């Protein structure tokens with residue numbers, strides 16, 4: 001189904017709902033929408049351990065948006081159908097970016113039920129509410145309405161040494177997290193085919209950048225290093241991930257909302273495959289220059305018992321999104337990694353406060 005009418009972000013009347021907008025990727029999207037567009041932004045988030053609103057608060061202050069009515073934070077858990085439905089009616093969105101999910105693989109191994117309930121039921125409730133909302137829209141608004149479902153490359157399982165995931169790859173999730181995300185993708189697809197809800201699904205590789213909850217590989221490594229603590233790496237460190245700077249991911253999502261084809265899937269990757277050991281060593285090298293100590297930070301690396309069912313390799317072929325909507329990676333990997341390391345070094349207070357607020361127990365390794 002072709003898009004009949006494009007939306008524009010230079011429209012003060014456009015209402016954009018971001019679910020999970022207080023998380024790492026969602027808050028980057030909210031900041032970009034507030035900074036670079038005119039639209040009204042609703043941020044629906046249950047505000048969990050991984051949420052943080054300080055980056056949005058400070059932007060609102062800088063842009064003097066407090067009294068402008070352009071932004072609303074709505075503390076809602078998608079697991080409640082009544083509340084979700086109420087909020088969809090209240091916000092009356094033209095466009096939805098669905099990012100809300102429990103997102104950490106290790107946590108899904110500790111508590112799979114939470115991931116099944118939260119991610120699958122949350123997505124079902126959103127879809128049911130959106131279905132009702134969509135059916136009531138005028139023809140004009142129906143034409144431009146989109147729900148962008150933000151998923152992960154992990155739904156495709158694990159690759160051997162060769163090949164890439166692409167839009168034709170079979171679903172083969174291996175962790176409770178990826179299985180819950182795969183289920184969400186299937187539900188979203190069904191609501192498109194059965195009920196005509198205009199959706200686009202994206203499957204993206206590992207993101208990195210500032211403001212990520214410091215339990216995932218890159219921020220965790222930086223913090224362990226600057227605190228002179230052992231830097232844990234699962235197994236032999238040879239597992240491979242494909243890394244993308246978060247701002248490039250956001251650009252892809254915004255472009256897709258304008259130019260993507262309804263009912264289609266798009267794989268988004270960084271073409272930056274790195275072993276976990278390479279990533280950790282790169283961070284150590286950056287810190288060796290930025291914050292020199294007696295010996296290299298690499299001496300803090302400690303190999304620990306592997307994660308159960310640890311996927312060996314993810315690599316994403318993003319040719320389709322590049323060809324169809326001319327999306328390109330605009331940042332350079334090492335520059336972005338430098339920027340990220342520098343940000344965490346300068347924002348240790350934020351990290352401490354965030355970890356304290358989340359009652360973090362500190363033993364996670366954080367690989368995706």
Ligand SMILES: NC(=O)c1ccc[n+]([C@@H]2O[C@H](COP(=O)([O-])OP(=O)(O)OC[C@H]3O[C@@H](n4cnc5c(N)ncnc54)[C@H](O)[C@@H]3O)[C@@H](O)[C@H]2O)c1
Pocket residue numbers: 019020021022023024025026044045046047048049050051052076077078079098099100101102103104118119122150151152153181203204205206207208213368
């Ligand atoms: N981080 C990555 O590398 C990556 C890569 C590809 C795809 N994704 C996907 O992108 C999305 C965002 O990832 P992230 O890294 O920003 O995660 P995150 O954990 O930083 O943020 C998730 C946000 O969603 C909120 N949330 C979770 N369940 C909710 C619910 N039931 N109701 C309302 N809010 C809820 C949380 O409170 C949190 O603020 C996820 O769907 C994830 O699967 C992430």
